[in-house]
Amino acid sequence: MTAQDMELEALFKEREIPYLTVFNKADLTGSSATNPSKFYISALTGEGIHELKERIGALAGQNKKEEKFVVTDLLKKGDFVVLVIPVDESAPKGRLILPQQLVMRELLDHHFAFISCQDTDLKETLCKLKEKPALIITDSQAFEKVSADTPEDIMLTSFSILMARYKGGLKQQIIGARALATLQDGDTVLISEGCTHHRQCKDIGTVKMPGWIEEYTGKTLNYRFTSGGEFPDDLTGVSLVVHCGGCMLNEAQMKSRVQTAVKQKVPIVNYGIAIACMHGILDRSLLIIPTEDKS
Numbered sequence: 146m147t148a149q150d151m152e153l154e155a156l157f158k159e160r161e162i163p164y165l166t167v168f169n170k171a172d173l174t175g176s177s178a179t180n181p182s183k184f185y186i187s188a189l190t191g192e193g194i195h196e197l198k199e200r201i202g203a204l205a206g207q208n209k210k211e212e213k214f215v216v217t218d219l220l221k222k223g224d225f226v227v228l229v230i231p232v233d234e235s236a237p238k239g240r241l242i243l244p245q246q247l248v249m250r251e252l253l254d255h256h257f258a259f260i261s262c263q264d265t266d267l268k269e270t271l272c273k274l275k276e277k278p279a280l281i282i283t284d285s286q287a288f289e290k291v292s293a294d295t296p297e298d299i300m301l302t303s304f305s306i307l308m309a310r311y312k313g314g315l316k317q318q319i320i321g322a323r324a325l326a327t328l329q330d331g332d333t334v335l336i337s338e339g340c341t342h343h344r345q346c347k348d349i350g351t352v353k354m355p356g357w358i359e360e361y362t363g364k365t366l367n368y369r370f371t372s373g374g375e376f377p378d379d380l381t382g383v384s385l386v387v388h389c390g391g392c393m394l395n396e397a398q399m400k401s402r403v404q405t406a407v408k409q410k411v412p413i414v415n416y417g418i419a420i421a422c423m424h425g426i427l428d429r430s431l432l433i434i435p436t437e438d439k440s
């Protein structure tokens with residue numbers, strides 16, 4: 146075991162990633178599989194290979210956590226939901242994005258009815274309904290208008306907030322949102338996106354978000370941008386990380402980014418939670434979220 150191997154083991158433990166340490170060339174060393182976390186095999190003779198596969202299979206099973214829900218655990222039988230999905234120039238052509246699909250599929254799986262509309266049609270849609278929806282879920286970019294058009298007695302939240310709760314890190318990101326108000330002139334904000342999509346002229350990460358942050362804080366700030374797999378290990382000099390919803394990142398990847406920031410005491414928030422905060426509707430959009438998930 147080299148120092149790098151041990152460093153990796155420590156990382157797996159810290160990030161709760163199941164792992165096995167496997168030593169090859171058992172035919173030369175004569176070691177056998179006695180230690181439960183260390184395993185000896187021989188690629189030459191095939192010794193231990195079958196058992197290794199069994200152990201990997203067992204680890205995969207062990208990694209299956211209890212079923213998690215995006216939204217249906219927040220609803221009660223018979224509730225119905227309105228989904229607000231603006232279709233503007235930044236919406237992908239001919240399809241819905243992953244968080245929207247995930248929410249719809251889960252609602253269908255659990256026999257909850259929903260209707261969807263664009264933000265510009267919400268008022269009219271609500272007027273047509275015989276009874277009030279239990280919840281309105283909106284795309285974050287339409288938060289301000291949707292909040293204004295949603296009566297106070299209807300619960301409102303966003304796909305981003307639900308996804309942050311689903312993937313873990315909602316509590317840290319609420320703290321991150323509050324840090325927006327503490328930014329000072331000359332501070333650096335890292336805007337990070339989980340994939341390298343085609344950037345448009347009013348791109349949310351490089352154009353809209355910096356504009357909203359400067360309007361909200363009234364400060365002149367510096368920005369760093371990363372996208373795709375690159376997320377800096379060292380956040381020295383960064384005062385706040387503003388991350389996209391991370392729909393293309395899995396739970397472990399998103400958690401790892403949140404942990405990297407938290408460990409270095411750098412606040413982190415996703416786009417949707419930041420937008421809700423900057424529009425003064427974060428508290429309202431968290432009303433539906435159970436206390437243990439948000440504080």
Ligand code: SF4
Nearest residue numbers: 339340389391392393
């Ligand atoms: S990973 Fe981030 S940037 Fe890419 S589509 Fe999802 S939310 Fe947008």
